[in-house]
Amino acid sequence: MQQTQITAYLAPKGFVNQAAAELKGVQAVYGRLVIAGGPPQTSCWAQNTWLEPRTLRIRSITDGAKALRDIQRNWIMYSFRWHRRSTLIQEKLPHVSARPLRFPEPVPQSPLGSWTLLAPDLVLASARCSSVFPHGEVRFVESKQGPPCRAYLKLWEVFSRIQKMPAPGDACLDAGSSPGGWTWVLQQLGASVLAVDRADPATEIMRLPGVTFRKGSAFSILPDQDNRFDWIFCDVACYPEKLLDWVSIWQNSGKCRNFVCTVKFQGDSHYGVINKFAALPHTAFLHLSHNKHELTWISLNVSSYN
Numbered sequence: 001m002q003q004t005q006i007t008a009y010l011a012p013k014g015f016v017n018q019a020a021a022e023l024k025g026v027q028a029v030y031g032r033l034v035i036a037g038g039p040p041q042t043s044c045w046a047q048n049t050w051l052e053p054r055t056l057r058i059r060s061i062t063d064g065a066k067a068l069r070d071i072q073r074n075w076i077m078y079s080f081r082w083h084r085r086s087t088l089i090q091e092k093l094p095h096v097s098a099r100p101l102r103f104p105e106p107v108p109q110s111p112l113g114s115w116t117l118l119a120p121d122l123v124l125a126s127a128r129c130s131s132v133f134p135h136g137e138v139r140f141v142e143s144k145q146g147p148p149c150r151a152y153l154k155l156w157e158v159f160s161r162i163q164k165m166p167a168p169g170d171a172c173l174d175a176g177s178s179p180g181g182w183t184w185v186l187q188q189l190g191a192s193v194l195a196v197d198r199a200d201p202a203t204e205i206m207r208l209p210g211v212t213f214r215k216g217s218a219f220s221i222l223p224d225q226d227n228r229f230d231w232i233f234c235d236v237a238c239y240p241e242k243l244l245d246w247v248s249i250w251q252n253s254g255k256c257r258n259f260v261c262t263v264k265f266q267g268d269s270h271y272g273v274i275n276k277f278a279a280l281p282h283t284a285f286l287h288l289s290h291n292k293h294e295l296t297w298i299s300l301n302v303s304s305y306n
């Protein structure tokens with residue numbers, strides 16, 4: 001029997017309401033998994049989109065595992081209920097190695113399916129998902145020495161997911177740079193970095209070759225001062241509308257083509273700005289595993305994102 005097309009969206013922990021609110025045709029919510037009718041929709045908040053989910057009736061744990069194995073090798077379980085039964089099924093499936101990435105190594109290529117139990121005898125399974133990472137969560141072997149804070153993980157994740165990053169010699173503006181995690185990442189890639197913040201960076205970051213620090217408001221750095229950058233990064237805690245105005249000026253000037261900016265929210269009063277960012281050219285939103293109540297807005301000189 002033909003199944004009606006649905007798509008499932010796994011929200012990050014704590015953000016299921018945001019994910020459900022942005023989707024059209026929501027039919028059900030299972031834990032963090034939001035089911036909506038029709039083909040995949042653009043979703044800012046979803047961490048992993050189950051692109052072609054289908055239901056499978058199962059008679060037993062062994063039968064469930066076989067049904068999944070018959071479709072493909074690699075599966076990751078999402079369980080919101082019937083945890084024990086789900087775990088027993090997963091244990092009968094081939095082991096999936098989900099070792100942390102060593103940045104900047106390439107991301108895994110093998111498809112990873114996701115499945116859940118909707119009822120003890122009903123599996124929802126999607127062989128194709130938007131992310132090759134389990135539940136869309138990207139983990140890294142962390143650097144204990146170099147960066148002064150853990151914010152560097154956000155940039156590692158962005159670069160791993162979009163498979164694009166500054167090349168050696170690229171000119172980067174790091175707006176809201178202190179204490180210097182992002183600056184550290186960019187400097188390690190061989191970029192030259194203008195780091196701007198109202199607060200001082202960690203001293204060891206200031207001393208790195210290729211890094212220039214300027215104290216003050218990042219939003220005073222404008223293209224009409226004859227500035228030109230290959231990349232603009234912004235992690236300033238500010239009203240999203242202020243960030244939108246500033247990046248719009250830069251985009252319209254044509255003096256920077258690549259942007260990676262954190263859009264930070266307080267409460268839900270600023271979500272309307274998401275559509276305004278989305279209207280800017282070559283735009284995508286990611287909710288990173290390392291994002292909190294924020295989205296990462298990306299505009300690149302290319303048109304596709306992973």
Ligand SMILES: C[S@@+](CC[C@H](N)C(=O)[O-])C[C@H]1O[C@@H](n2cnc3c(N)ncnc32)[C@H](O)[C@@H]1O
Nearest residue numbers: 151176178179180181182197198217218235236
């Ligand atoms: C979340 S922290 C940035 C962390 C940084 N990305 C890192 O990796 O270390 C936000 C920074 O924005 C800075 N900030 C806030 N308003 C600013 C403004 N108008 N101009 C420049 N920096 C600002 C704060 O001083 C703070 O250091």
